[in-house]
Amino acid sequence: MTQGISRRRFIAASALASAALGGAAKSSSAATPARPLEHGFPEGAWCHWLDQRAPDIGVGVTWGMPWPRSKHSPKTTFSLRDRDGQRLPMQTWPLAFWPDGSLKWTAHALAPNVTSASSAFEVVPGEKSPAPAVAIKLKQDATAIDIDTGTIVCRVLRQGPVCIESIRRGDKELLRAGRLVVLRQDAPAEREDGVINQETFECEIEQAIVEHEGPLRAVVKITGRHAHANGRRWLPFTLRLYFYAGGHDVRVLHTFVFDGNESRDFIRGIGVRFEAPLTDPLHDRHVRFVGEGDGLFAEAVRGLTGLRRNPGAEARAAQIDGRAVTSIAANVEKGLDLIPAFGDWTLLQAGADSFQIRKRTAAGHAWLDSARGRRASGLGYIGGPGGGVAFGIQNFWQSHPAQIDIRDARTDRAAVTLWLWAPDARPMDLRFYHDGLGQDTHEKQLQGLNITYEDYEPGFGTPMGVARTSEMRLWLLESTPGRERLVQLAEAVRAPAVMAAVPQTIHRAGVFGGTFALPDRSTRQRARLEQQLDWLFEFYEQQRDQHGWYGFWNYGDVMHTYDPDRHTWRYDVGGYAWDNSELSTDIWLWLYFLRTGRADVYRFAEAMTRHTGEVDVHHLGRFAPLGSRHNVMHWGCSAKQLRISTALNRRYYYFLTADERVGDLLREQLEAARTLRAIVPERKLPKMQGRRKETPDGEHARLGFGTDWGSIAGAWLTEWERTRSRPMRDRLLASMRTIGAQPRGFFTGGGRMNLQTGAFEIATDRAINVSHLSAAFGLPEVCAELIQLLDVPKFKQAWLQYCILYNAPAEQQRAELGEPLGELNLQQGHSRLTAYAASILRDDELARRAWKEFFEGRAGFAPDQRFESQRISGPAVLNPVDEAAWVSTNEAAQWSLAVIQCLAFAPQGLQG
Structure with missing residues (x-):
């Protein structure tokens, strides 16, 4: 049995571990012969197309590459080679640094005109990238920014209501007057x-x-607000436009923050609008919408097919194909003005499983129902043989209600609106879902928490400050694309091309604290665990579809707990509904992706990162920048906490993609602890009565060492890595040293922190304070990184003590702490802490103990649990579902993290 850590044993083990880490870093930077690894990647820094093949539509991509510690200086140059040895132009810039100043992550950009058909590439250090055939040219003055990709020229204005003045391809203007639009009404639809x-x-x-x-x-980057002639300005927005050399497309990232009154400000529509100049004859003006899969709706403003008189086979074929009609039979040509021209078109995705297309000649006339389907791709087109614009909204049906409008297509200037919230659907209603149920005191609210698990408090369930980010893409085209090409454009909207570092490269670099290992199916037990990890992710992917976890404000999240009586997740029961990152669901998915490189996992985790970083966090107002605990409404819980807004959930995506919006979210958290002065997480608990309250503008706040400090440390760590900021490093060091100096280390529970320096006051008593949640929201992951990066022996010792003793037998806890820790929870999830201690201390006995704790299944999945579901059909349910009532998201996330990290830290302890 492993006993408590003596100082001598700790120092000796730490020295051994440090030497081992140093040796690993040195060996990884030395030149070694290429040898094959899993998935066929030789040694080196490799990246690949996420979908394992070159995309059909060339678009520019940006991605991050990790590097081992001390291997490359910031002055290192990089080039890109495909598997045939061809060198490709690539742009590089630093993304993060190791403590010694060497590169930890670099960001890279690849232009859309890649000539290689390879699915994988090597990023080669020490070589200069070849010059691109075409480079971006920028011109700026006080009024505008001009971006020339070599194919298109976009003019962005610096003031006024128009963001994009024009986009030209060659000498032809294809898009103009790009702007944002919001429709507001002062009451819900049922007034x-x-x-x-x-x-x-x-x-x-x-x-x-x-x-x-x-x-x-x-x-x-364009920022501003939405304005009305009456003087009101609201809904702050950020619009990012992405351009790549040689590209004929623009990626558009749209973010807005809600700052209205949810009882009076009902958003009926929010979107992006632009004009498309049209010069082709009405019968050569083509409208396209891509439906589900390769389904395509293709018509013309003035149709030539189906007429009583035949315009000619070639005329009909040309219009159907999207080519210029060169000749029309005389008896039809002279009557063209008698054929109705349809100027207005709408694609509406009102729900996840139904869309409709309709058209009309003009305002004031009836709509005709044109087509319908299940899940539209969100891609449309307006234009003709002389040029046009294809436009798409990513996650179109997943983020319903969405809509695309084309108006006035029979004039010389069509208007296109990409509605992120469809005006033809019910208006956005952000009001809280109940009236408070009389819970007007903390005592009543705690009673309510005991019944429905909902932490309610008047005035806290507000959407003030929540945000939403959406992605769109515009293609400026010389002519109407063929049918197959339009379907390919739609696929580029549905599943945008992603370049990603391969798991082997990420693992060898030693980033993220070594918290994951590559899949290993070499033994029966290991193969079974890998199979169960796969099953669990695929089950949640299936549940998302069967239970409809979709919608503008919902897509990306999962539900918290299941209701086997109703055969549904508890979508309407207090704190059991939306998960809101509870117990590190985000980290589970990202670590699972890092080890597998699966495209479906990446896109699931990406959607979660977009959602939980925007919708579940208050970005302005009294609660900013804290997040909201799980609830029926994403912002409904009165527990506004760092554990939800934590940068730890976002940093994986940021370093993999260099995404600027997520970079904003990470930086937003740097001073988040200041909000805890006024919004005290434990304010309702009896133990808080009589405790000294911090002044809202003071320099101190009380933080728990787990969910609070772990979260803020993640923000400081990320900023330090990104910028080499000494103040951020100093805050980390001060907080680590003062946690290590506490009389009970991490078992002290928390303390009063100086917000400027990061240092905690040293507790004056030796009381033990331990919570099962402390290490359930990213604390193990951030501590693994901090111990890897900063040499603070007492902090390291305090963390190892916590890791060893949390799940230890009561007599060992008593011997080390003077008293046992009592009844704790989440023992299975905490097995990964034991595994981490085993790794650092090189202790095989601890490694075996970690797996014993895991397989005992306390507060988790039972050791004999069969990973399977059963089909439930009508009349028990409305629609058939696959049910695994034994699954809860808390247990799923903690079980998965335990598997992943026990395999990473204590593989030698797994028998069989």
Whole structure:
């Protein structure tokens, strides 16, 4: 049995571990012969197309590459080679640094005109990238920014209601007057008196800057608010436009923050609008919408097919194919003006499983139902043989209600609106879902928490400050694309091309604290665990579809707990509904992706990162920048906490993609602890009565060492890595040293922290304070990284003590602490802490203990649990579902993290 850590044993083991880490770093940086690894990648820094093949539509991509410690200086140059040895132009910039200043992550950009058909590439250090055939050119003045990709030229304005003045391809203007639009009404749709006032807001630019500039990639960031003639300005927005050398497309990232009154401000529509100049004859103006799969709706503004008189086979075929009609039979040509021209078109995805297309000649006339389907791709097109614009909304049906409008296509200037919230659907209703049920005191609220697990408090269930980010893409085309090409464009919207570092490269670099290992199916037991990990992810993917975890404010999240009586997840029961990152669901998915490289896992985790970082966090207002605990409404819980807004959930995606918006979210958390002065997490508990309260503008706040400090340490760590900020490093060191100096280390529970320095006051008593949640929200992951990066022996000793003793027998806890820890929870999930201690101390006995704890299954999945579901059909349910009532998301996340990290830290302890 492993006993407590003596100082001598700790120092000796730490020295051994440090030497081993140092040796590993040195060996990884030495030149070694290439040898095959899993998935056929030789040694080196490899990346690949996530979908294992070159995309059909060339688009520019940006991705991150990790590097072992001390291997490359910031001055290192990099080039890109495909598997045939061909060198490709690539742009590189630093993304993060190791403590010694060497590169930890680099970001890279690849232009869309890649000539290689390879699915994998090697990023080669020490070589200069070849010059691109075409480079981006930027010109700026006080009024505008001009971006020339070599194929298109976009002019972005710095003030006013128009963001994009024009986009030209060659000498032809294909898009103009790009702007944002919001439709607001002052009452919900069911107002009894029927009197609803409506207003239209357009964007008002406050700033437009070039956020990133290079030969292959440029990013323009536009910020402002939506404004009305009555003087009201609300809904802050950030619009990012991405350009790549040689590209004829623009990636658009749209973010808005809700800052209205949810009882009076009902958003009826929010979107992006632009004009498309049209010069082709009406019968050569083509409208396209891509439906599900390769389904395509293709018509013309003025149709030539189905007429009583035949315009000619070639004329009909040309219009159907999207080519210019060169001749029309005389008896039809002279009557063209008698054929109705349809100027207005709408694609509406009102729900996840139904869309409709309709058209009309003009306002004031009836709509015709044109087509319907299940799940539209979100891609449309307007134009003709002389040029046009294809436009798409990513996650179109998943983020319903969504809509695409084309208006006035029979004039010389069509208007296109990409509605992120469809105006033809019910208006957005962000009000809380109940009236408070009389819970007007903390005592009543705690009673309610005991019944429905909902932590309610008046005024806290507000959407003030929640945000939403959406992605769109615009293609400026010389002519109407063929049918197959349109379907390929739609696929580029549905599943955008992603370049990603391969798992072997990420693992060898030693990033993320070594918290994952590559899959190993070499023994029966290991193969079984890998199979169960796969099953669990695929089950949640299936549940998302069967239970409809979709919608503008919901897509990306999963549910918390299941209701086997109703055969559904508890979508309407207090704190059992939306998960909101509870117990590190995000980290589970990202570590699972890092070890597998699966495209479906990446896209699931990406959607979760977008959602949990935006919707579950207050970005302005009294609760900013804290997140909201799990609830029926994503923002409904009165527990506003760092554990939900934590940067730890976002940093994986940031380093894999260099995404600027997620970079904003990470930086937003740097001073988050200041909000805890006024919004005290434990304010309702009896133990808080009589405790000294911090002043809202003071320099101190009380933080728990687990969910609070682990979260803020993750933000400081990320900023230090990104910028080499000494103040951030100093805060980390101060907090680590003062945690290590506490009389009970991590078992002290928390303390009063100086917000400027990061140092905690040293507790004056030796009381033990331990919570099962402390290490359930990213604390193990951030401590693994901090111990890897910063030499603070007492902190390391305190963390190892916590890791060893949490699951230890009562007599061992008593011997080390003077008393046992009592009844704790989440023992199975905490087995990964034991495994981490085993790794650092090189202790095989601890490694075996970790797996024993895991397989005992306390507060987790039982050791004999069969990973399977059963089919439930009508009339027990409305629609058939696959049910695994034994699964809860808390247990799924903690079980998965335990498997992944026990395999990483204590593989030698797994028998069989």
